Amino acid sequence: MSELTASAAPPLPATAEKLKFYGLWVIAGLVLLLLPKIFSSGGSLTTFSLIGISIIFSLSYNILLGQTGMLSFGHAVYYGLGGFLVIHAINIIGANKLAIPLPIVPLIGGLAGLFFAVLLGWVSTQRSGTAFAMISLGVAELIASSALILRTFFGGEAGVSANRTKLLKLFGWNFGPQIQIYYLVAAWTLIAVIAMYALTRTPLGRMCNAVRDNPERVQFVGYNPHVVRYLAFCFSGFFAGVAGGLAAINFEIANSAYLGAEQSGTVLFATYIGGVGFFIGPIVGAIFVTLLSLGLSDLTQVWQLYFGLIFIAVVLFAPGGITGLLMMHRPLLRAGALARVLPSYLIALLPTLAMIAGLVLSIETTVHYTVNPGDDSHIKAFGVNFDAASPYIWAMAAILLIGGFLLARKTWGWVALAWDSASSAAREKGIAP
Amino acid sequence: MLELIVISTLNGVLFGMLLFLMASGLTVIFSMLGVLNFAHASFYMLGAFFGFQVSRWFGFWPALLIAPLLAGALGAGVERFGLRRVHRNGHVAELLFTFGLAFVIEELVQIIWGKSPVDFRIPALLDFPAFTIFSTNYPAYKMFMLLVSIAIFVGLLLVLKKTRIGLIVQAALTHPHMVGHLGHNVGRIFMLVFGVGTALAAVAGVIAGPALVTQSNMAGLLxxxxxxxxxxxxxxxxxxxxxxxxxxxxxxxFAVSMNGSLSGAFGPLSPAYASSWLADIWGVTIAQVAPIVPYVLLVLILIFRPMGLLGTRDT
Amino acid sequence: MRKLVIAAAFALPMFGGAAMAQETVKIGYIDPLSGGGASVGEVGLKTFQFLADELNAKGGIQGKKVEIVPFDNKTNPQESLIQAQKAIDSGVRFLTQGNGSSVAGALSDFVTKYNERNPGKEVLYFNYAAVDPVLTNAKCSFWHFRWDANSDIKMEALTNYMKTVPSIKNVYLINQDYSFGESVRSSAKAMLAAKRPDIKIVGDELHPLLKITDFAPYIAKIKASGADTVVTGNWGQDFALLLKAAADAGLKVNWYTYYAGGTGGPTAVKQANLNHQVFQVGEGIPNLDHPSSQEFEKAIRAKYDFSLFYPRAVNEMRMLAAAADKAKSIDPIKVALALEGMEVEVFDGGKGNMRKDDHQFFQPIYISSLGDRTEKEPFDEEKTGWGWKLVAKIDTPATVLPTTCKMERPN
Incomplete structure (x- = not known):
C-alpha cells in the first residue's frame, strides 16, 4: 500500500503546474455550474446531489483510511449525528425565526461531527489496526442502538423531519426546488474538496502519511502518533458531519439509517473501489458506487449479485481501485509506450465483453426459472428484452460464456505480454512504472 | 428469586454455547489468518441451507456431516482462488473481498431457495423435552447443541495443542517463511485452516437452522x-x-430478566423533564438495553485490555 | 470532478425524459425487493400486479391500462424518497407502499412537500400496510390514504373481542421496541383497562427489533408471570423465534397477534404445534364464507404459491378505479376528492368507508385462529395443512376511533 499511497502528497509544483492545477479547480466549478443545464430532471438532480454528498463523505473517510491508515467500521456515526443536529437546527431556526440562512447550516453538521469526534476519538485512536477497527464497530453499534432508545432526540425509527423552506430566504431562494439544493450541495462539495486537498498539503497531512507508514519512526522524530491520529480523526469527523448535514437537508429527514452499519459499509466500499492511494480516488469511487446503487436495482432484479461480483472483481483485479488502475498507465503515457498496450486491450475487450454478456444472460435466465417460474418468459434485464424460454437464448448464453472465456483467457495473456514490453520500454527511458 | 437465577443461568449457558458454536470457525480464521471474514455469517447460512436440502434427501444426521464438508470445500476454494490472490494487497482488500462474497452468497441463496423461510425441522429423535426445572421444559435438541459446542471446543484445542498439524499451523502463522523452508506447504495450510473455519460455520448453521429461522436474511440478522x-x-x-x-x-x-430502570430505582422523574431526552434514559429498563451490552463490553475491553480476556497478543 | 460529466452521461438513460402523455395509469410500487424485507415486498408486488391484470381485463381505469412499476426501496426511508423521485420522473402519479412505518412517514412527508412545491404535478400516496396511528392523526396529510386498519383500530377490534372472553384473566404484552410495538402496547393497556378492568396486565415487555436470537429468557419471564394470554405485535423472525422458544419451554397460553399470517408465520405456528391457540386480527381471511372472495383466493393461489395476505390491496385498487370513474378523470386531486368519504362494499363483504377527516379506511375486522381445518375451511397456509378459522367478526361501526387530524387541504 505504501508504494501506491506515495503519490497522495506530490512535491510542490512549478508555476506552469500551478496554473494547470488552479485551472482544474475552475473547470470543476464550471462543470458543476453547467451540469443541471444538461440534465434537468428531478431524478438526475437528486442523483447529482447524492453524488456530491457521497464525495465529501468518502473523502472524509479517506483521511482515515488512505492518509492515516485507519480502517473504520463506524464512520457513519459522525455523518449521522451531523444529519440529526442539522435537522434539529433547521427546526429550531425555523421556529424562532433566527437570521441564519440555509447555506451555512451544513456547518452545524460539521461542528456536530467534530464535537463527537473530539469526544469519542481520543479513546478510539489509541491504537491503529484491528483494535481501532473493532472499537469503531462497537461505538457504531452503541450509537445506532441508542438512537432507538433516546426517542426524544433521534425520533425513534421514524426519525425527525424538518422543512427546509421555512428558513430565511437568500437572494429569493427558498431552497424548495431540487435545483437550488443541487447548487447548495455543489458549492459545499467544491469547498470541502478544496479544504480536504489543502489538508493533505499541510504538515499535519504529511505527518498522517508518516503515521500510516511507520508510526515508530514518527515517535523517534518526536511526534506522538496517537495525537496525529486523533487530529486526523477530528478533521475526518468534521467533514463527515458536513456530508451528513447536506444529506439531511436534501432528504429533510434524519433517522437511524444514517448512523447504521450499512452507511459505514457503503463509504468504505466507495473509498476503496475508487482507490485509497490517490486524492481523486474516493471521488471516483463515490460517483461509481452512488450510480451503481441507484441504477443497478432498476436494471435487474438480482442487483445484489452483480454488486457483489463487481466488488470481488475490483478487489481481485484492481487492488489500487479504479484510479489505481488508470494511474498505472501514467508512466507509460509519459514514456510514449501507451500505444503498445492499447491494441491488446482492444483485442481483449471483445471476448471479455462477450463472456460478461454470456454470464449475465445465464444469470438472468436462471433467475427467471427459479424466482419467477410462473411469469411470462419474455423478460427484460439491463434494458434488453429477450425470451428466457427460447433454446436459442440458452445456446447463445452458453457459447458467449464458455467461448468468451476461452478466447478471453488467451487475449489476457497478450495483454500481460504487451504490458511487460511497454513497461520495460518505459523503464529504459528511466520512468519507473 | 432462586427460580430466576437457575433458569437464567441455564438459558445463559445455552445461549452462550450457541454463540460459541457460531463463532468457533471465525476464531480459527480470524486469529490464525488475520482475515476479518465478513462472509462468515454467510457460510453459516449456507450450512443451514445445505443442511436443509441434504436432510430432505437423506435425513438430518447425514446432513450434519455432508453440509459442513460441502461448505468447507467451498471455503477452501474461496481461499485458494480468491483470498490468496487478494492477500498480498493487505487486510482491507481481504475484508472487502469477503464483503462482496457475502452479497453474492445471500443473493445466490435467494435465487436457489427463495426469500421466504424454509421448513427445516428438528430431527424426531431429539424432539422431546430433556428435563423440566421449575415447570420449564428444556428440549433435548438444546442439550445436543450444548454437547456439540463443547465437543468442538475440546476437539479444536486438542488438535491445535497436541497434534503435529496443530503445531505446524501455529508455526506457519508467525513464521510462514521458516515453515516453508522446512518443506511444508504454507499455502495449503492456510487453505486448510480457512476450509475448517467455514466448515465449522456450516456445522453451526446445520444445528442452529432448525432451532432458529432458516431464511436468506439470517446471515445479515446475525x-x-x-x-x-x-x-x-x-x-x-x-x-x-x-x-x-x-x-x-x-x-x-440476566439483563433480559431484569426490569429495573433508573425511574424504578430513584423514583419517577420530576414532570419538568418529562419530555426531554433525560426521560428516555430515566425510563429505559435493563431488559431493553440487554442486546447492546456486548458492544459496551467490546469497547471497554479494547480500551482497558486490548489483548482481550485470555489473549496473549495485542489486537 | 471531470468524472461528473461521464457520470451524468451514464445517469441520463436512467432518468430519461419527463412524464409523457399518460397512455397508462402508472402506479409506483415502492417496497423492499432485495435484502431482509424482500420476501414480504415480493408478495405485495405480485398481489398488485395480479390486481392490475384484473382491472385491465375489465378495460382498465377510465379506459387506460393500469401498470404497476416496481421500485426497490431496500426498506430504507432515504432510498424510498429517491425511488419516489424516480417514479415521479417516469410519469407515476400514484405511489403505493406498505412495509415499514418509518418509510411511510418519510414518504407521506415527502409527497406533501412535493405537492406543495410543484403545484399541478400532484402525486397521491396510497398506504396499504403501514399501521402507525400517527399517519392519520398528528402527521396526517391530504395526499395520504390508508387502507389498512391502523394499529389502534386493530386493537380496538381485538379488545372488543377479548372483553367477551371470560377465560382471559392475566395478559402479558411483548412487543418490538419501536413505534409500532410501542403503540400496540400502550393501546392494549389503555383499552383493556377501560373495557375489562378485571384483566391484569402481568407483564409489559419491549425487546429490540430483529436483534434477538434466543427468546428463552423472555419466555421464562412470561411463564413466571402466570399469564394465560399474550398480546404481541411481533412479525417476521421476532414472531417465529418467540413461538419456537415458547414451544420449546412448553409454555401454554393463547397468543393474540397482528401478524401471525405474515410470511413464515404459519410455518412457525405449525412447528410450535399451537393448534387454534394463535389468533390474528385483520381485515379478512381466505376461509371466509363469502363466494366472491373465495373465487379470488382460488385464482391468486393458482397463479402464485401464496395466499392473499392483502385484502386491503384489493380494496385499494378497486376504489382507485371507482374514484376515477366517479371523478371521470385520473387527475390525482380529483381522484383524491372522489375518494374522500367514499362508501363501498369491501372485498370480504360488508360496508367500508374512507373517512374524510383523516383518510383512514374503516372496514369490518375479523379475529381468526390458525389450526386444523374442517370442510368449511378450504384453504391452508404455507402448505402446513393448517388454515384460518373465523372466530369473530367486529363490524365497521365497532372499529371507529376518533382522530386528532387537522388536515390541510389544497384550495
Whole structure:
C-alpha cells in the first residue's frame, strides 16, 4: 500500500503546474455550474446531489483510511449525528425565526461531527489496526442502538423531519426546488474538496502519511502518533458531519439509517473501489458506487449479485481501485509506450465483453426459472428484452460464456505480454512504472 | 428469586454455547489468518441451507456431516482462488473481498431457495423435552447443541495443542517463511485452516437452522456479534472465545430478566423533564438495553485490555 | 470532478425524459425487493400486479391500462424518497407502499412537500400496510390514504373481542421496541383497562427489533408471570423465534397477534404445534364464507404459491378505479376528492368507508385462529395443512376511533 499511497502528497509544483492545477479547480466549478443545464430532471438532480454528498463523505473517510491508515467500521456515526443536529437546527431556526440562512447550516453538521469526534476519538485512536477497527464497530453499534432508545432526540425509527423552506430566504431562494439544493450541495462539495486537498498539503497531512507508514519512526522524530491520529480523526469527523448535514437537508429527514452499519459499509466500499492511494480516488469511487446503487436495482432484479461480483472483481483485479488502475498507465503515457498496450486491450475487450454478456444472460435466465417460474418468459434485464424460454437464448448464453472465456483467457495473456514490453520500454527511458 | 437465577443461568449457558458454536470457525480464521471474514455469517447460512436440502434427501444426521464438508470445500476454494490472490494487497482488500462474497452468497441463496423461510425441522429423535426445572421444559435438541459446542471446543484445542498439524499451523502463522523452508506447504495450510473455519460455520448453521429461522436474511440478522466474541475473548485464543461466549450469553440473559430502570430505582422523574431526552434514559429498563451490552463490553475491553480476556497478543 | 460529466452521461438513460402523455395509469410500487424485507415486498408486488391484470381485463381505469412499476426501496426511508423521485420522473402519479412505518412517514412527508412545491404535478400516496396511528392523526396529510386498519383500530377490534372472553384473566404484552410495538402496547393497556378492568396486565415487555436470537429468557419471564394470554405485535423472525422458544419451554397460553399470517408465520405456528391457540386480527381471511372472495383466493393461489395476505390491496385498487370513474378523470386531486368519504362494499363483504377527516379506511375486522381445518375451511397456509378459522367478526361501526387530524387541504 505504501508504494501506491506515495503519490497522495506530490512535491510542490512549478508555476506552469500551478496554473494547470488552479485551472482544474475552475473547470470543476464550471462543470458543476453547467451540469443541471444538461440534465434537468428531478431524478438526475437528486442523483447529482447524492453524488456530491457521497464525495465529501468518502473523502472524509479517506483521511482515515488512505492518509492515516485507519480502517473504520463506524464512520457513519459522525455523518449521522451531523444529519440529526442539522435537522434539529433547521427546526429550531425555523421556529424562532433566527437570521441564519440555509447555506451555512451544513456547518452545524460539521461542528456536530467534530464535537463527537473530539469526544469519542481520543479513546478510539489509541491504537491503529484491528483494535481501532473493532472499537469503531462497537461505538457504531452503541450509537445506532441508542438512537432507538433516546426517542426524544433521534425520533425513534421514524426519525425527525424538518422543512427546509421555512428558513430565511437568500437572494429569493427558498431552497424548495431540487435545483437550488443541487447548487447548495455543489458549492459545499467544491469547498470541502478544496479544504480536504489543502489538508493533505499541510504538515499535519504529511505527518498522517508518516503515521500510516511507520508510526515508530514518527515517535523517534518526536511526534506522538496517537495525537496525529486523533487530529486526523477530528478533521475526518468534521467533514463527515458536513456530508451528513447536506444529506439531511436534501432528504429533510434524519433517522437511524444514517448512523447504521450499512452507511459505514457503503463509504468504505466507495473509498476503496475508487482507490485509497490517490486524492481523486474516493471521488471516483463515490460517483461509481452512488450510480451503481441507484441504477443497478432498476436494471435487474438480482442487483445484489452483480454488486457483489463487481466488488470481488475490483478487489481481485484492481487492488489500487479504479484510479489505481488508470494511474498505472501514467508512466507509460509519459514514456510514449501507451500505444503498445492499447491494441491488446482492444483485442481483449471483445471476448471479455462477450463472456460478461454470456454470464449475465445465464444469470438472468436462471433467475427467471427459479424466482419467477410462473411469469411470462419474455423478460427484460439491463434494458434488453429477450425470451428466457427460447433454446436459442440458452445456446447463445452458453457459447458467449464458455467461448468468451476461452478466447478471453488467451487475449489476457497478450495483454500481460504487451504490458511487460511497454513497461520495460518505459523503464529504459528511466520512468519507473 | 432462586427460580430466576437457575433458569437464567441455564438459558445463559445455552445461549452462550450457541454463540460459541457460531463463532468457533471465525476464531480459527480470524486469529490464525488475520482475515476479518465478513462472509462468515454467510457460510453459516449456507450450512443451514445445505443442511436443509441434504436432510430432505437423506435425513438430518447425514446432513450434519455432508453440509459442513460441502461448505468447507467451498471455503477452501474461496481461499485458494480468491483470498490468496487478494492477500498480498493487505487486510482491507481481504475484508472487502469477503464483503462482496457475502452479497453474492445471500443473493445466490435467494435465487436457489427463495426469500421466504424454509421448513427445516428438528430431527424426531431429539424432539422431546430433556428435563423440566421449575415447570420449564428444556428440549433435548438444546442439550445436543450444548454437547456439540463443547465437543468442538475440546476437539479444536486438542488438535491445535497436541497434534503435529496443530503445531505446524501455529508455526506457519508467525513464521510462514521458516515453515516453508522446512518443506511444508504454507499455502495449503492456510487453505486448510480457512476450509475448517467455514466448515465449522456450516456445522453451526446445520444445528442452529432448525432451532432458529432458516431464511436468506439470517446471515445479515446475525450482525457483528461474532466479532465481539472473538475480540473480547482475545485474538488467537480459543479458550478466550469460549469464555467470552459464556460471558456474553450470561450477561445478556440476566439483563433480559431484569426490569429495573433508573425511574424504578430513584423514583419517577420530576414532570419538568418529562419530555426531554433525560426521560428516555430515566425510563429505559435493563431488559431493553440487554442486546447492546456486548458492544459496551467490546469497547471497554479494547480500551482497558486490548489483548482481550485470555489473549496473549495485542489486537 | 471531470468524472461528473461521464457520470451524468451514464445517469441520463436512467432518468430519461419527463412524464409523457399518460397512455397508462402508472402506479409506483415502492417496497423492499432485495435484502431482509424482500420476501414480504415480493408478495405485495405480485398481489398488485395480479390486481392490475384484473382491472385491465375489465378495460382498465377510465379506459387506460393500469401498470404497476416496481421500485426497490431496500426498506430504507432515504432510498424510498429517491425511488419516489424516480417514479415521479417516469410519469407515476400514484405511489403505493406498505412495509415499514418509518418509510411511510418519510414518504407521506415527502409527497406533501412535493405537492406543495410543484403545484399541478400532484402525486397521491396510497398506504396499504403501514399501521402507525400517527399517519392519520398528528402527521396526517391530504395526499395520504390508508387502507389498512391502523394499529389502534386493530386493537380496538381485538379488545372488543377479548372483553367477551371470560377465560382471559392475566395478559402479558411483548412487543418490538419501536413505534409500532410501542403503540400496540400502550393501546392494549389503555383499552383493556377501560373495557375489562378485571384483566391484569402481568407483564409489559419491549425487546429490540430483529436483534434477538434466543427468546428463552423472555419466555421464562412470561411463564413466571402466570399469564394465560399474550398480546404481541411481533412479525417476521421476532414472531417465529418467540413461538419456537415458547414451544420449546412448553409454555401454554393463547397468543393474540397482528401478524401471525405474515410470511413464515404459519410455518412457525405449525412447528410450535399451537393448534387454534394463535389468533390474528385483520381485515379478512381466505376461509371466509363469502363466494366472491373465495373465487379470488382460488385464482391468486393458482397463479402464485401464496395466499392473499392483502385484502386491503384489493380494496385499494378497486376504489382507485371507482374514484376515477366517479371523478371521470385520473387527475390525482380529483381522484383524491372522489375518494374522500367514499362508501363501498369491501372485498370480504360488508360496508367500508374512507373517512374524510383523516383518510383512514374503516372496514369490518375479523379475529381468526390458525389450526386444523374442517370442510368449511378450504384453504391452508404455507402448505402446513393448517388454515384460518373465523372466530369473530367486529363490524365497521365497532372499529371507529376518533382522530386528532387537522388536515390541510389544497384550495
Amino acid at each position: 450482525g457483528p456479534i461474532l466479532f465481539v466474541v472473538v475480540v473480547v475473548g482475545g485474538l488467537g485464543s480459543l479458550p478466550g472465545a469460549f469464555v467470552a461466549s459464556l460471558l456474553i450469553g450470561l450477561v445478556q440473559t
